[in-house]
Amino acid sequence: AQSVTQLGSHVSVSEGALVLLRCNYSSSVPPYLFWYVQYPNQGLQLLLKYTTGATLVKGINGFEAEFKKSETSFHLTKPSAHMSDAAEYFCAVSDPLRGGGGFKTIFGAGTRLFVKA
Amino acid sequence: DAGVIQSPRHEVTEMGQEVTLRCKPISGHDYLFWYRQTMMRGLELLIYFNNNVPIDDSGMPEDRFSAKMPNASFSTLKIQPSEPRDSAVYFCASREAGAYEQYFGPGTRLTVT
Numbered sequence: 001a002q003s004v005t006q007l008g009s010h011v012s013v014s015e016g017a018l019v020l021l022r023c024n025y026s027s028s029v030p031p032y033l034f035w036y037v038q039y040p041n042q043g044l045q046l047l048l049k050y051t052t053g054a055t056l057v058k059g060i061n062g063f064e065a066e067f068k069k070s071e072t073s074f075h076l077t078k079p080s081a082h083m084s085d086a087a088e089y090f091c092a093v094s095d096p097l098r099g100g101g102g103f104k105t106i107f108g109a110g111t112r113l114f115v116k117a
Numbered sequence: 118d119a120g121v122i123q124s125p126r127h128e129v130t131e132m133g134q135e136v137t138l139r140c141k142p143i144s145g146h147d148y149l150f151w152y153r154q155t156m157m158r159g160l161e162l163l164i165y166f167n168n169n170v171p172i173d174d175s176g177m178p179e180d181r182f183s184a185k186m187p188n189a190s191f192s193t194l195k196i197q198p199s200e201p202r203d204s205a206v207y208f209c210a211s212r213e214a215g216a217y218e219q220y221f222g223p224g225t226r227l228t229v230t
Contacts, residue, residue: 032217034217034218041223041224042223042224043121043208043222043223043224044160044208044210044219044221045220045221046218046219049217049218051217090160094217097167097172097173102148102167102214104150104162104165104173105150105162105219106162107159107160107162108159109159110159110160
């Protein structure tokens with residue numbers, strides 16, 4: 001079964017510092033991988049996704065992630081943190097639907113990012 | 118498009134009462150998902166629909182929970198009777214067939230006292 005493990009439920013960085021949020025996945029088929037962000041009192045929104053092709057994917061707000069098949073990882077990075085990046089971040093993997101066609105999304109437990117001034 | 122719409126945004130009810138949460142997906146989206154989010158259990162998939170048909174309800178915690186999608190633009194999640202442990206934020210999300218991104222609604226914060 002497909003699953004996602006996010007390392008660290010809380011990460012704290014200083015403004016301007018590198019952001020690194022770790023994600024490892026397990027999948028029996030080539031996966032689609034996602035990072036979603038949730039700001040307080042809001043629903044989740046997509047930051048970036050990997051489907052096929054280039055393993056380094058860029059998303060909104062300066063975030064990027066690299067798909068490393070050999071390490072089954074999809075870590076999220078941003079070179080310089082901003083106060084507005086404080087939020088909860090969810091890594092997710094696709095889980096194919098039975099009967100073919102389409103997938104459902106399995107979410108990790110989330111990592112809350114704190115940004116210190 | 119206005120995005121996924123959920124109502125109410127907040128619901129406070131007493132134990133034993135029936136609760137109905139509502140969702141309007143984005144027009145043209147074929148998949149609809151109901152999630153529950155709590156501090157202890159994170160984000161759990163309760164049920165999802167494809168073209169208004171329930172496909173997998175294995176995440177529904179108990180028979181007290183039921184969900185319907187009578188047409189492509191409306192879905193409900195009902196809890197009857199409600200219990201304090203049902204307190205959570207319930208999200209509805211929709212996705213277009215062939216697309217990758219799910220669009221989430223703002224959620225309904227349910228408090229059962």
